[in-house]
Amino acid sequence: MTNLDIGIFIIYLVGIVLFGSSFYKKNKTASAFTLGNKKIPTWVITMSIFATFVSSISYLALPGQAYLTNWNAFAFSLSIPIASLMAIRFFVPLYRKVNSPSAYTYLEQRFGPWAKTYASVMYLLTQLMRAGTILFLLALPLHILLGWNITTIIVVTGISVMIYSLLGGIQAVVWTDAIQAIILIAGALVCLLVLLFSMPGGYTQLFETASLDHKFSLGSFSASLSDSTFWVVLIYGMFINLQNYGIDQNYIQRYMTCSSEKEAKKSALWGGLLYIPVSAMFLFIGTSLFSYYHALPGALPDGIDGDKVFPYFIVNQLPVGLTGILIASIFAAGMSTMSTSLNSSATVILTDFFKLPESDPNTARKSMLILYLSSLIFSVLSIGIGVAMINVQSALDAWWKLASIFSGGMLGLFLLGYFAPKVKSKGAIMGVIGGVVVIGWMSLSPLFIQEGPMLKYVSPFHNYLSIVFGTVVLFVVGFLVGNLLYRRKTSFKSQK
Incomplete structure (x- = not known):
């Protein structure tokens, strides 16, 4: 220059x-x-x-x-x-x-x-x-x-x-x-x-x-x-x-x-x-x-x-x-x-x-x-x-990957809160756990499993889709668990 x-x-x-x-x-x-x-x-x-x-x-x-x-x-x-x-x-x-x-x-x-x-x-x-x-x-x-x-x-x-x-x-x-x-x-x-x-x-x-x-x-x-x-x-x-x-x-x-x-x-x-x-x-x-x-x-x-x-x-x-x-x-x-x-x-x-x-x-x-x-x-x-x-x-890339995994559940949690009014805290927690597990599997399995008998458990999907599947799983799990708990609570109140 x-x-x-x-x-x-x-x-x-x-x-x-x-x-x-x-x-x-x-x-x-x-x-x-x-x-x-x-x-x-x-x-x-x-x-x-x-x-x-x-x-x-x-x-x-x-x-x-x-x-x-x-x-x-x-x-x-x-x-x-x-x-x-x-x-x-x-x-x-x-x-x-x-x-x-x-x-x-x-x-x-x-x-x-x-x-x-x-x-x-x-x-x-x-x-x-x-x-x-x-x-x-x-x-x-x-x-x-x-x-x-x-x-x-x-x-x-x-x-x-x-x-x-x-x-x-x-x-x-x-x-x-x-x-x-x-x-x-x-x-x-x-x-x-x-x-x-x-x-x-x-x-x-x-x-x-x-x-x-x-x-x-x-x-x-x-x-x-x-x-x-x-x-x-x-x-x-x-x-x-x-x-x-x-x-x-x-x-x-x-x-x-x-x-x-x-x-x-x-x-x-x-x-x-x-x-x-x-x-x-x-x-x-x-x-x-x-x-x-x-x-x-x-x-x-x-x-x-x-x-x-x-x-x-x-x-x-x-x-x-x-x-x-x-x-x-x-x-x-x-x-x-x-x-x-x-x-x-x-x-x-x-x-x-x-x-x-x-x-x-x-x-x-x-x-x-x-x-x-x-x-x-x-x-x-x-x-x-x-x-x-x-x-x-390499170490910081791994930290970035882990942070991305956990933050990947944020969108699903927001959508669950906005579009599923009956879902409360317990349902949301189960949804977050499910979503983070899916995102973690899709993001990390290709890094840690590259050969051997465990190879069949590696995610076959493109890593771009981890947030997609993770968000969907979080919402679905949270919605189903949350509504199930809501029905049980409502049923219990009606029986009383």
């Missing part, structure tokens, strides 16, 4: 930190820190919801996947309208009625404190792993391509996000999210235009080359449940996005920051729908990179493949100045996701684990202290996980 590119990147990083920190004066109460006093413009929350969808993983992985294979991942995006419509029909009105900064207060109301604690702990575990993983994956390509120290990148990025998120609260998070979303869209558009007009045979060559290799294919349309077919990815996307919209604190908190239910519905709908064309653009970049390097054999060094192709193109092929903007846009995607996790996790810790009496005159001060300390500790742990992944990725 040239000095100009490095300068642009540093200006962006410092600018975001200063801008986010400028909300400190408006951030003196717990309500301001967690909900922004419900005075944040709708378009800002919309862009923040979109930015929550897009992380540095998406920014690099989608082009990398399209470069290596095809547009199969786009089936995930096509499931978003279903989740968006369910959000505005069911989820937004419910959470606005509950009127709590935490998504998991509803589960406590339905099934008791255990349900809230279970969901809150699983959420915090997954967010810690998510933030640490994003910091690591954000630093990895820059370390490989630019030679920057990977630990330094992780620490500097983590501290930068911590500063403005801690000082500025949710207002800093959503406003910086909005700016970062605009930067990452603009950066991707610039890169796509450069690719289109850099083809030796013109932009038509791009489409011809990609079409010959079936790069625009959405994948197989077969009925197989063991492969990443169009239908498997679509169904997986439906359940993951329902989990995002229905039980993920990152999204629920944004519903609550809106000034009204109507504005919250607008943000939920358009924030999700915006991801569809943007994800298509990322995939098209990957397809374009395939055609570009196919037309220029030898231009891509050995060892540069998959997720590394897009960063290599940014550093080596873009004009001076644009490289700095694109590197900034990759960081924008990662920083927006981490800041969201940080603020939402602090909110969950305060709301779900500390019962501060409103009558106590020191409650306001104690609440802010808890929020600040939670943000600080979460940031330090995330940075630690990111640094640890440099040498012990």
Whole structure:
């Protein structure tokens, strides 16, 4: 990178930190820190919801996947309208009625404190792993391509996000999210235009080359449940996005920051729908990179493949100045996701684990202290996980897998609470046990059983379907057990 590119990147990083920190004066109460006093413009929350969808993983992985294979991942995006419509029909009105900064207060109301604690702990575990993983994956390509120290990148990025998120609260998070979303869209558009007009045979060559290799294919349309077919990815996307919209604190908190239910519905709908064309653009970049390097054999060094192709193109092929903007846009995607996790996790810790009496005159001060300390500790742990992944990725991958298994029951528990009013705590507990066992079997059996007589017990299904089957089993078991217990209780009362 040239000095100009490095300068642009540093200006962006410092600018975001200063801008986010400028909300400190408006951030003196717990309500301001967690909900922004419900005075944040709708378009800002919309862009923040979109930015929550897009992380540095998406920014690099989608082009990398399209470069290596095809547009199969786009089936995930096509499931978003279903989740968006369910959000505005069911989820937004419910959470606005509950009127709590935490998504998991509803589960406590339905099934008791255990349900809230279970969901809150699983959420915090997954967010810690998510933030640490994003910091690591954000630093990895820059370390490989630019030679920057990977630990330094992780620490500097983590501290930068911590500063403005801690000082500025949710207002800093959503406003910086909005700016970062605009930067990452603009950066991707610039890169796509450069690719289109850099083809030796013109932009038509791009489409011809990609079409010959079936790069625009959405994948197989077969009925197989063991492969990443169009239908498997679509169904997986439906359940993951329902989990995002229905039980993920990152999204629920944004519903609550809106000034009204109507504005919250607008943000939920358009924030999700915006991801569809943007994800298509990322995939098209990957397809374009395939055609570009196919037309220029030898231009891509050995060892540069998959997720590394897009960063290599940014550093080596873009004009001076644009490289700095694109590197900034990759960081924008990662920083927006981490800041969201940080603020939402602090909110969950305060709301779900500390019962501060409103009558106590020191409650306001104690609440802010808890929020600040939670943000600080979460940031330090995330940075630690990111640094640890440099040498012990296998152990942390296992932790991530386990956290995903336990959090996989959250969607089913919410659906059970909402759509099965007769089911009480005992039925829900049995459902959670059943769902977690199924998700654990589908996720872990292929890892631990690879040969021998036990091989027949390995899950034959694609791992994308673990959340699908786990959610269905949780709901069905909880529904059947809960209704059976309800009938017995009703019958016993009638006999008395």
